[in-house]
Amino acid sequence: TREIRLVSRPEGEPSAENFALVETTLPDPGPGEVAVHNLAMSVDPYMRGRMNDTPSYAPPWELDQAALGAAVGEVTASGSDRVGVGSLVLHGLGWREDAVLAADQVVLLPRREDVAPSRYLGALGMPGRTAYAGLFRVAAFRPGDTVFVSAAAGAVGSMVGQLARLAGASRVIGSAGSKAKVDHLINDLGFDAAFDYHDGPAAELLARAAPDGIDVYFDNVGGDQLQAAIGAMKLHGRIAVCGMISQYNATAPTPGPSNLALFIGRRITMTGFLVADHDDLADEFASKVGGWLADGSIVAEETVVDGLDHAVQAFIGLLRGQNTGKMIISL
Numbered sequence: 273t274r275e276i277r278l279v280s281r282p283e284g285e286p287s288a289e290n291f292a293l294v295e296t297t298l299p300d301p302g303p304g305e306v307a308v309h310n311l312a313m314s315v316d317p318y319m320r321g322r323m324n325d326t327p328s329y330a331p332p333w334e335l336d337q338a339a340l341g342a343a344v345g346e347v348t349a350s351g352s353d354r355v356g357v358g359s360l361v362l363h364g365l366g367w368r369e370d371a372v373l374a375a376d377q378v379v380l381l382p383r384r385e386d387v388a389p390s391r392y393l394g395a396l397g398m399p400g401r402t403a404y405a406g407l408f409r410v411a412a413f414r415p416g417d418t419v420f421v422s423a424a425a426g427a428v429g430s431m432v433g434q435l436a437r438l439a440g441a442s443r444v445i446g447s448a449g450s451k452a453k454v455d456h457l458i459n460d461l462g463f464d465a466a467f468d469y470h471d472g473p474a475a476e477l478l479a480r481a482a483p484d485g486i487d488v489y490f491d492n493v494g495g496d497q498l499q500a501a502i503g504a505m506k507l508h509g510r511i512a513v514c515g516m517i518s519q520y521n522a523t524a525p526t527p528g529p530s531n532l533a534l535f536i537g538r539r540i541t542m543t544g545f546l547v548a549d550h551d552d553l554a555d556e557f558a559s560k561v562g563g564w565l566a567d568g569s570i571v572a573e574e575t576v577v578d579g580l581d582h583a584v585q586a587f588i589g590l591l592r593g594q595n596t597g598k599m600i601i602s603l
């Protein structure tokens with residue numbers, strides 16, 4: 273079987289040389305362990321942080337060890353009564369074709385004809401839950417709100433916009449990095465307006481898309497789009513600070529928004545959050561979003577890359593915007 277190891281740490285943008293695809297052998301599972309054949313693995317923006325040897329909420333990947341991340345797979349051998357052969361499971365040993373791990377480290381997933389396993393890495397998994405918790409709890413969404421979300425054609429952003437629409441937003445605006453993604457937001461996902469952030473100063477593009485201002489900004493990118501969003505905030509606006517991907521490859525401090533003083537006069541709330549703080553929403557999330565996905569109310573695009581040998585390019589491509597919706601590696 274094969275796995276991908278981190279072999280060096282990047283300065284700035286990661287490159288293929290930071291990784292190595294390695295042949296390895298695995299032991300049979302012992303008592304309390306399971307062997308899993310992975311069907312799909314996730315690449316996520318937070319993994320850029322795990323390539324650095326600096327303390328963060330997710331510990332750094334170790335050099336010359338297989339990288340870690342979410343994967344969905346099928347149990348092929350089991351030393352556990354709880355997790356039988358053939359079970360579909362979610363676990364943390366991605367970046368490899370096969371894994372042997374403790375049975376209590378896997379989450380059993382329902383096997384459903386109408387739900388592809390990769391959904392548990394995207395719309396019905398961590399990114400979907402991030403959108404749900406961030407919009408409804410952290411940003412305290414209310415029907416009638418005008419909502420702006422950045423990286424809107426990605427895994428989290430595409431769910432934020434659609435959930436806001438389904439929950440009664442008066443206007444949903446998204447930004448993304450290409451004309452094709454902007455068209456996708458409007459034509460496929462039901463956004464009311466969208467712009468390509470390369471097309472000019474963010475503040476001007478946002479003002480055109482949201483002439484009356486915004487109530488909620490779901491921030492996935494930071495930088496000048498955050499500054500533009502603060503400038504467009506209505507009274508009592510709320511910002512959920514989910515991610516700042518425009519800064520993940522930065523090698524020098526990036527200039528911050530210069531208009532934070534507007535928080536005061538407009539009584540804006542801006543709240544950072546980690547999806548893991550909101551695990552108590554999991555059941556509510558699964559039943560609502562599962563229903564919307566099943567009846568077609570939510571569109572969950574995936575960019576699927578085939579095979580472990582393309583996983584590194586997929587991860588680098590994710591940081592450059594080569595995905596629409598959730599980036600998945602099928603194994």
Ligand code: NDP
Pocket residue numbers: 316317318398399402423424425426427428429447448449450453492493513514515516517518519545546547548590591592593594595596597598599
């Ligand atoms: P996406 O599927 O959105 O993929 C990343 C996207 O970021 C790319 O497709 C690209 O799209 C965009 N991007 C890359 N560079 C820039 C840039 N310089 N400026 C603006 N956009 C850029 O990833 P996810 O949905 O998984 O994650 C989205 C955000 O949410 C990330 O910031 C991530 O760290 C954060 N996150 C936070 C969590 C939490 O618990 N707080 C949990 C999960 C995710 P484009 O073509 O539009 O540029």
